[in-house]
Amino acid sequence: MGWTAEEFGASHEGWAGALLADGTEPGPVHLDPGTGSDLRQTREWWAYSGILNRPRAAAARAACACGWRGAAQYPIDRATEEPDSLYEQVIEGPRGDWERHLDEVEARTVPLPAELAHLLERVEDQLNNLAGQAPVAALKAVAALERVTRSVARDAAYIAEADDLSWESIGTGLGISEKEARNRLTHYTCRR
Numbered sequence: 001m002g003w004t005a006e007e008f009g010a011s012h013e014g015w016a017g018a019l020l021a022d023g024t025e026p027g028p029v030h031l032d033p034g035t036g037s038d039l040r041q042t043r044e045w046w047a048y049s050g051i052l053n054r055p056r057a058a059a060a061r062a063a064c065a066c067g068w069r070g071a072a073q074y075p076i077d078r079a080t081e082e083p084d085s086l087y088e089q090v091i092e093g094p095r096g097d098w099e100r101h102l103d104e105v106e107a108r109t110v111p112l113p114a115e116l117a118h119l120l121e122r123v124e125d126q127l128n129n130l131a132g133q134a135p136v137a138a139l140k141a142v143a144a145l146e147r148v149t150r151s152v153a154r155d156a157a158y159i160a161e162a163d164d165l166s167w168e169s170i171g172t173g174l175g176i177s178e179k180e181a182r183n184r185l186t187h188y189t190c191r192r
Helices: 083-108 114-133 135-164 167-174 178-190
Strands: 012-020 029-031 039-044 061-063
Touching: 012 083, 039 061, 114 135, 135 178, 167 178
Parallel strands: none
Antiparallel strands: 012 061, 029 039
């Protein structure tokens, strides 16, 4: 239900978090979808409505799985807004704050060489054009790219491990958590 950016995965999943009237962030609430033992939990603002003995959110702010919290607070006025427009109004500010947070995360990552970034954009454009004109040829090209990226990813992962790079530096360079960096490199080294 939160916001994700494919590049950063679960490390930077964002949401509009709840703040109570005293400015504190409440703990997660459990949701029972009525299917037995499948209890889910959330920290999203809408779940803190004051019903079912839950606290009532007075404001929302951007939150991220990495622990970052937005500074801006967005008041929740349930009395004057229609439920649908309230939802849109409340998440607009936090989502923008979270997107700016991702820009900051991106700025700390290892930059792609400009020539390679341009080449990747051109390849994507060419593949999109090819998909519309000759979808089977586009699929063949995608399969070739997958073979190349699989091989390069495996080699790069082995070299990063051989260079004794810390998981923290790998994670920071990719814009993800240490745990996700370890998982990603393991995935790259194990796939054939």
